[in-house]
Amino acid sequence: MEYTCHSEYHELDLVLINSVANAFVDEQKLKNQWKALNYLSKPDFQKGEAEFNVFEKLLQSKGASILRQPQDAAVSIDAIYTRDAAIVTNFGVVLCRMGKERRIPEPKVQEVVYKKNNVSILGQILAPGTLEGGDVAWLDESTLAVGHSYRTNEDGIKQLKNLLAPFSIKVLVVELPHYKGPSDVFHLMSVFSPVDKDLAVVYSPLLPIHFRKELLKRGMELLEVPEEEFNSMGCNVLAIGPRHCLMVAGNDKTEALLRNVGCEVHTYVGEEISVKGGGGPTCLTRPIRRRL
Numbered sequence: 131m132e133y134t135c136h137s138e139y140h141e142l143d144l145v146l147i148n149s150v151a152n153a154f155v156d157e158q159k160l161k162n163q164w165k166a167l168n169y170l171s172k173p174d175f176q177k178g179e180a181e182f183n184v185f186e187k188l189l190q191s192k193g194a195s196i197l198r199q200p201q202d203a204a205v206s207i208d209a210i211y212t213r214d215a216a217i218v219t220n221f222g223v224v225l226c227r228m229g230k231e232r233r234i235p236e237p238k239v240q241e242v243v244y245k246k247n248n249v250s251i252l253g254q255i256l257a258p259g260t261l262e263g264g265d266v267a268w269l270d271e272s273t274l275a276v277g278h279s280y281r282t283n284e285d286g287i288k289q290l291k292n293l294l295a296p297f298s299i300k301v302l303v304v305e306l307p308h309y310k311g312p313s314d315v316f317h318l319m320s321v322f323s324p325v326d327k328d329l330a331v332v333y334s335p336l337l338p339i340h341f342r343k344e345l346l347k348r349g350m351e352l353l354e355v356p357e358e359e360f361n362s363m364g365c366n367v368l369a370i371g372p373r374h375c376l377m378v379a380g381n382d383k384t385e386a387l388l389r390n391v392g393c394e395v396h397t398y399v400g401e402e403i404s405v406k407g408g409g410g411p412t413c414l415t416r417p418i419r420r421r422l
């Protein structure tokens with residue numbers, strides 16, 4: 131069996147998650163933090179746990195192994211969104227430096243998990259650089275798209291390029307728009323979710339023209355998320371295999387678009403763990419390895 135880290139859609143083999151129990155910890159932590167972290171409203175701990183259990187079972191349905199982030203007092207409830215603290219490559223993990231200040235302790239917690247599980251580390255983004263995993267997506271084995279956003283700055287991108295330079299990886303910078311400004315969460319993967327070699331879910335009103343053209347040039351079919359499903363995370367779709375998708379329930383039009391092109395779609399209720407904190411299934415997971 132061959133594996134790759136350079137894919138967003140091959141069969142998921144190993145993934146890092148952080149449970150509600152470990153990230154939200156209890157009602158009190160949620161009460162103390164949700165407003166300052168810009169959540170839409172306070173997630174309910176118990177409902178969140180139930181949602182996460184369903185989500186985790188779906189993740190495992192293709193046989194993926196799970197690594198778990200331990201509880202750590204230094205991190206906030208945002209640590210449930212494991213994708214953002216690291217980037218994976220075939221040459222090792224790049225630990226991020228978070229653009230959202232309250233998330234800065236997260237990569238250190240993940241580093242311990244990677245070391246304990248023999249996942250090698252390629253490097254780390256250092257200040258003044260910032261880079262978050264939600265801004266980074268593989269387009270093919272040798273092309274990594276990186277959103278330049280309020281979370282990912284020029285220095286962070288430069289450091290990532292330097293780390294990848296010895297391996298002939300092309301880093302394609304995608305200039306993201308201001309949208310709702312620095313306090314909002316807006317990553318590349320807020321508007322782009324690849325679900326197969328030649329298929330992606332996109333929200334074109336916020337997709338930079340040159341990037342949209344690049345996707346089309348590559349022969350990608352683009353499924354357009356309708357405006358009314360953007361805030362409910364319709365554009366954030368996780369592939370656990372080619373055309374095998376996990377998404378937040380309630381995005382019926384996007385779900386129908388996916389089914390129409392032959393995707394198998396599983397949904398989870400994600401009010402507490404996704405919608406309120408602005409993090410869909412790609413944000414709740416840090417895929418580490420996929421099966422070719």
Ligand SMILES: NC(=O)NCCC[C@H](N)C(=O)O
Pocket residue numbers: 167208211213214230233263264265314315317319320407408409410412413
């Ligand atoms: N990759 C993602 O889009 N992650 C979502 C992170 C949501 C979290 N509340 C944050 O503001 O960072």
